[in-house]
Amino acid sequence: MNIWKISIQNIKSKALYTFLSILTLALSIALLLGIQQIKNSFEHQLENNIGEIDLVIGAKGSPLQLILASVLHLDNPTGNIPYIDAKKLGKHPMVKTAVPISYGDNYKGYRIVGTTDKFLSLYHAEIASGRRVEHSLEVVIGHRVAERTGLKLGDTFLSSHGLVDNDIDVHNNKIKVVGILKPTGNVIDRLMITNLESIWEVHEHEQHNEDHDGYDKDHYGEEHLNHDDHDEDHLSEEHASHDDHNKYDEDHHDEQHSDHENHHEDDKEITSLLISFRSPAAFLTFPRRINEKTNMQAALPKFELDRLYEFTGIGLTTITWIAYLILLISGIIIFVSLYKMVKERSFDLALLRTYGASNLQLIKMVALEGLIVLIIAFSLGYLFVKVGLKYMFSFLSDNKQNMLQELPFEDVLQTTGMVFAVIVLSILIAIYPIIKMNISTILSNEK
Amino acid sequence: MIITENLKFQYNKQESPFNFPDIDLNSNENLLILGKSGIGKTTFLHLLAGLLTPTEGKVVINNTEINSLSQSKLDKFRGEHIGMVFQQKHxxxxxxxxxxLKARLFFSKKTLNDSKIETLLNSLDLLHCKNKKTNEISEGQLQRLGIALAVIHNPQVILADEPTSSLDDDNCKTVIELLIQQAAETKANLIVITHDQRIKSFFSNTITL
Structure with a gap:
């Protein structure tokens, strides 16, 4: 027999209170840790996806849309910008790296991004097998894409037009997988990366082939209208290059076939330009100058995503407050449970004093009761979070990324510390009457 | 052995103090203290147990003046040398x-092997209910458990506060006989305070407050 065993027997003898205490406390711990982990995963995901991108330059429109499209690769782009303008900006002394990206096609819903070699280093992505893109119509695919589509090195596929998977508008050019990336945990896992020329070429080839096969200009017009049927925003790039090409075809109808591949890239357009600065000072002047002096827009990913996060954060904040409330209730339940024990069973405690127990031993006994409840509840709560979140995120597999992020130790410690503080306080308040307990009076009032 | 000298106790300064007679018991001597309700019987018993500190005078058990002990030493001393029996809650x-019983032994820092505990339980006819909770046994059984708890650690002094007043005649006789028998076995002083005249005949040594 020892104090532990007596505490455990005490807990067992008031099963309902113990059950309630453990349930509410576990629930509040699970909510607190769960919310923190979700919040953390979400923030980490966003930050990870921003990579080293300080600024995104694209066509005028919604800055948030531009960021969502060019950084998170979720929304449709705002439009296109001339490649020649982008190249000029990239040479600015304040700019460390400037990576152009160009959209147009997808394979089974995974976006094909035309870009340069530097895109991979923006996200610190490394090739797991194969090599980088060296020629047009070659792609390096992200880990997730490889996993989900089953594409392997050397496989070829036909891309479909636009950013949404469809079987109707499929290009004729076979694209070859030359490399697969290591998993990074960020957006690049679900992208297919090629060079800018591929994007331009796929669409040019198409038009030339069609032209070659005897399509007349009326057909061209139809083709055009078809494209208009798609979502207007994300096709605007397409749109523009078609327009471009129409003119080109009209002007140089005969000579173009031989030299179209050498066509000067300065006439081309890209979706956006991802920039990282040499020094933070550039944040002050560079974006403003672009927004004021050019017909392009500059958007700051961190700023836009923080704004987005503020909106989505409200729900999480509410749940966090609910969790605090439950923690408070649980603290009160534990307090009442122990206080009842101290008050209603004061005779038992006095009896233990006549057995030779010191005040300190009684305090230890009651405190242990509270601590046992706390530890069981904490373990349960932690288990709820682990199992619950795994289960939840396995349902959300359609987001094509492994979002769940382990909670950093400091955060767990912080929550743990707070929960312990609340519960230990409840225990201390409940214990206080023991110190003031008058055994003689309690024993005299036996009847 | 237990000796008191000139014991006085005052709950508050407005009331006149309780004056208690001196007692001097050698080992194996028992004492019955009779008195009406409110006369200070329980106060006297609590002074003897060191649960109350006397305003004046002293209590000596086994050559230790218990009032000179610190609180924690007194707790220890009580656990080791004193056994208490109560009226209903035991x-x-x-x-x-x-x-x-095991908790009782733990707090008095004594060990007793299981067979000794079972012998004691058997002698008090409690062996069959040893694994029952105290709210699952009868009042008579509970009373006997109270006696077991008062003697299991081999105390020098057994203090009983109205141990028989809620019992019928038969049980009253059984309990008081058991108490006297257990005290004799452990060579302890048994001091019983009561207003129950039925048990007068069991004691040769009686004082009335």
Whole structure:
């Protein structure tokens, strides 16, 4: 027999209170840790996806849309910008790296991004097998894409037009997988990366082939209208290059076939330009100058995503407050449970004093009761979070990324510390009457 | 052995103090203290147990003046040398019969092997309910458990506060005989305070407050 065993027997003898205490406390711990982990995963995901991108330059429109499209690769782009303008900006002394990206096609819903070699280093992505893109119509695919589509090195596929998977508008050019990336945990896992020329070429080839096969200009017009049927925003790039090409075809109808591949890239357009600065000072002047002096827009990913996060954060904040409330209730339940024990069973405690127990031993006994409840509840709560979140995120597999992020130790410690503080306080308040307990009076009032 | 000298106790300064007669018991001597309700019987018993500190005078048990001990030493001393029996509530509710005895031993820092505990339980006819909670046994059984708890650690002094007043005649006789028998076995002084005249005949040594 020892104090532990007596505490455990005490807990067992008031099963309902113990059950309630453990349930509410576990629930509040699970909510607190769960919310923190979700919040953390979400923030980490966003930050990870921003990579080293300080600024995104694209066509005028919604800055948030531009960021969502060019950084998170979720929304449709705002439009296109001339490649020649982008190249000029990239040479600015304040700019460390400037990576152009160009959209147009997808394979089974995974976006094909035309870009340069530097895109991979923006996200610190490394090739797991194969090599980088060296020629047009070659792609390096992200880990997730490889996993989900089953594409392997050397496989070829036909891309479909636009950013949404469809079987109707499929290009004729076979694209070859030359490399697969290591998993990074960020957006690049679900992208297919090629060079800018591929994007331009796929669409040019198409038009030339069609032209070659005897399509007349009326057909061209139809083709055009078809494209208009798609979502207007994300096709605007397409749109523009078609327009471009129409003119080109009209002007140089005969000579173009031989030299179209050498066509000067300065006439081309890209979706956006991802920039990282040499020094933070550039944040002050560079974006403003672009927004004021050019017909392009500059958007700051961190700023836009923080704004987005503020909106989505409200729900999480509410749940966090609910969790605090439950923690408070649980603290009160534990307090009442122990206080009842101290008050209603004061005779038992006095009896233990006549057995030779010191005040300190009684305090230890009651405190242990509270601590046992706390530890069981904490373990349960932690288990709820682990199992619950795994289960939840396995349902959300359609987001094509492994979002769940382990909670950093400091955060767990912080929550743990707070929960312990609340519960230990409840225990201390409940214990206080023991110190003031008058055994003689309690024993005299036996009847 | 237990000696008191000139014991006085005052609950508050407005009231006149209780004056208690001196007692001087050698080992194996028993004492019955009779008195009406409110006369200070329980106060006297609590002074003897060191649960109350006298305003004046002293209590000496086995050559130790208990009032000179610090609180923690007094707790220890009480656990080791004193056993107490109460009127109705005898044991901790959340523990079983045998666990109560083990807790009693734990707090008085004494060990007793299981067979000795069982012998004691058997002698008090409690062996069959040793794993029952205290709210699952009868009042008579509970009373006997109270006696077991008062003697299990081999105390020098057994203090009983109205141990028989809620019992019928038969049980009253059984309990008081058991108490005297257990005290004799452990060579302890038995001091019983009561207003129950039925048990007068069991004691040769009686004082009336």
């Amino acid at each position: 044991a901790v509710q959340s523990l079983t019969v045998v666990d109560n």
